[in-house]
Amino acid sequence: MPPADVIDDAASDSDVSELNSNDIGASSDAVTQLGYAEDPETPLTADSFPSKSGGLPIWLNPENPLDQANCQVCEKPMNLLVQLYTPEDYPEEAYHRTVYVFCCKDGACHKKNWRKCFKVVRSQLARNNPYYSPSSESDSEDEEAESWQPKKFDPSHLCVVCGLAGPKTCGKCHQEFYCSREHQLVDWNLAGHKQFCCQTVSAAQAIEIKDKRSKLLFTEKEIVSEPEGLGADGEEEQAQLEFSKEQNGPTAAAASTALVPAGDEIYENTEVDVDQAFLKFQLKVQLYPEQVLRYTRTEYGSEDVEPLWVSDKGKPDAADIPACHACGAERTFEFQILSTLLNYLGVSHVATDSLDWGSLFVYTCKDNCPTQSKYLEEVLWKQDFSDEGVQLPTRRPDAVRADQ
Ligand SMILES: [Zn+2]
Ligand SMILES: [Zn+2]
Ligand SMILES: [Zn+2]
Ligand SMILES: [Zn+2]
Numbered sequence: 001m002p003p004a005d006v007i008d009d010a011a012s013d014s015d016v017s018e019l020n021s022n023d024i025g026a027s028s029d030a031v032t033q034l035g036y037a038e039d040p041e042t043p044l045t046a047d048s049f050p051s052k053s054g055g056l057p058i059w060l061n062p063e064n065p066l067d068q069a070n071c072q073v074c075e076k077p078m079n080l081l082v083q084l085y086t087p088e089d090y091p092e093e094a095y096h097r098t099v100y101v102f103c104c105k106d107g108a109c110h111k112k113n114w115r116k117c118f119k120v121v122r123s124q125l126a127r128n129n130p131y132y133s134p135s136s137e138s139d140s141e142d143e144e145a146e147s148w149q150p151k152k153f154d155p156s157h158l159c160v161v162c163g164l165a166g167p168k169t170c171g172k173c174h175q176e177f178y179c180s181r182e183h184q185l186v187d188w189n190l191a192g193h194k195q196f197c198c199q200t201v202s203a204a205q206a207i208e209i210k211d212k213r214s215k216l217l218f219t220e221k222e223i224v225s226e227p228e229g230l231g232a233d234g235e236e237e238q239a240q241l242e243f244s245k246e247q248n249g250p251t252a253a254a255a256s257t258a259l260v261p262a263g264d265e266i267y268e269n270t271e272v273d274v275d276q277a278f279l280k281f282q283l284k285v286q287l288y289p290e291q292v293l294r295y296t297r298t299e300y301g302s303e304d305v306e307p308l309w310v311s312d313k314g315k316p317d318a319a320d321i322p323a324c325h326a327c328g329a330e331r332t333f334e335f336q337i338l339s340t341l342l343n344y345l346g347v348s349h350v351a352t353d354s355l356d357w358g359s360l361f362v363y364t365c366k367d368n369c370p371t372q373s374k375y376l377e378e379v380l381w382k383q384d385f386s387d388e389g390v391q392l393p394t395r396r397p398d399a400v401r402a403d404q
Contacts, residue, residue, distance in 0.1 A: 031296075032227070032228040032295065032296045033225040033226070033227055033228070033295040034226055034227070034228050034293070034294060034295075035051070035084075035223040035292055035293030035294070035335075036226070036292060037053055037221035037222070037292045038221060038224055039221065039222070040221070040222040044058060044220070046058050046059065046060065049087075050083070050085060050222060051082075051083065051084045051086075051222070051225070052082070052223055053218060053223060053341060053344060054218030054220040054345060054346070055080065055218070055220025056158075056163030057080045057100055057162075057164070058083065060124075060125055061123055061373055062131055062156070063130075063131070063151075063373075064373050064374075065158055065165040066375050067164060067167075067179070068164065068179070069102040069119045069164060071109050071116065072113075072116035072117070073113055073117060074104065076106075076182050077159075077161075077164065077179055077183055078102040078104045078105070078118075078119060079162065079218050080100065080101075080102055080162075080163070080217070081101045081102060081118075081218060081337070082100075082293070082341075083098055083099070083101070084099050084223065085097070085098050086099055086295070086335075091367070091368060091370070092126050093124050093126045093368070093371070094124045094368035095125065095127040096124060096126075096127075096129070096132065098122075098123050098124075099120065099121070099123075099364060099378065100121050100122075100123070101118065101120050101380065102118065102119040102120075103117060103218075105218070105355070107353035108353040111353065114357075114382050115382075118360070118380045119377070120362055120380045121375035121376065121377055122364055122368075122371060122375065122376045122377075124368065124370065130153075131150055132150070133150075134148065135148065157169075157177040158177060159177060159179035159180075160177060160178065160183075160187060160191075161178065161179070161183040161186055161187050161191070161213060162179055162217070164179045165179060166179050168180065170188075170193065170197060172197050172198055173197050173198045176193060176197075187213070190212065190216060191212040191216065192208075192209060192212055215346075218345040218347065219344060219346035223292070223293060225293075225295065228288065228294075229287065275312050275313070277309040277310065277311050278385065280308070280309075281311075285308075285338070289340070290340070291338060292337065292340045292341040292344065293338060293341065294335060294338065295335040296333065296334075296335065297332075304332050304333065305333055306333070307336050309359075310359045310383050310384070310385055311383055311384070311385060312386070313386050314386075315383065316361075316381045320381060321363045321379055321381065324365035324366075326365065327365060327367055327369035329367040329369060330366045331363040331364055331366065331378065331379055332363060332364070333361060333362075333363055334363065334364045335361075335362050336359045336362070337357075337360040337362070338359055339357055339358055339385075342355060342356070356384070357382050357383070358383045359382075359383050360380055360382055361380065361381040361382075361383065362378065362380050363381065364379075
């Protein structure tokens, strides 16, 4: 039975989640699912199996939060960039599956060594697990499903700043939990715990505190998905690609695309030596310019899917994508995060040390090997737009916080 069934049931209050879970996890061919960032209609919770960017991580395994995701340059805790719910048919333990991407917020760290500024982990749960009902819509009449009760357990303490495991407490009030001394200090000074420690807070103050803390994170957006269109636009796009290939050679290809429309603007491309990968990227992405994520999971047993590179330069070598540390299986491309997501994170684009990337490519264990209530680390590769390429215009939605 496809895992989408149970998800439909769990998320039946939201069309968006239905689309999301069906399409992201269970595509039967290599159609790319495009992810879009939207304001959540209702607060995102674990039992709706959310896909999202920013905010606090929502742990698939509620009893077992990740205990550390530190930047290896500044050594400070990183922030959740994206979490994607990506259930798989095989093996059974990947019935529920979430991939988490963490990222240091400090662009200066990325400039020093971007490889040390990301962490990707995978978490999985079988259909029969202590936390979520195994029932699906089709068999909800089932007696077994009716009588199913989630396990009762003491919720783990989570860091109030970043949402990772919080084994430390405020030394004064012992009411607030933290992952690290770093976040204790951040909460004390920036989120105002200094003012509220050992105080009874009003509802209004609680909102104020929550708001201050949320500003320390990337802005939370739900990621909803739709299959990339294969209609008239898709055919047209294919024809364009074929045409530039047939011209056989960079000069002719450049001539055929002297005017490259991107978004609402037309760029005159006078470079003869056009970056072919960038050209292809631009042709694909301009059809759906709001996309922030592309999900193209390699089907089990089928040929590897090629990501949509943003440049001919800076592709990973085989050694850059090592085999799974847990089981030794190959890691294959699963999804890429586009530069358009930067517009939604609530971080500045103008600062010298701002975050930047052309795309972030996530590679995961092809076999979805069992995680056994741990978090298995996966691999991320970053590619920048080449200097010769023309950058796509970035839209700045109203949602971007001007104060950050
Ligand atoms: Zn850092
Ligand atoms: Zn923390
Ligand atoms: Zn305190
Ligand atoms: Zn593995």
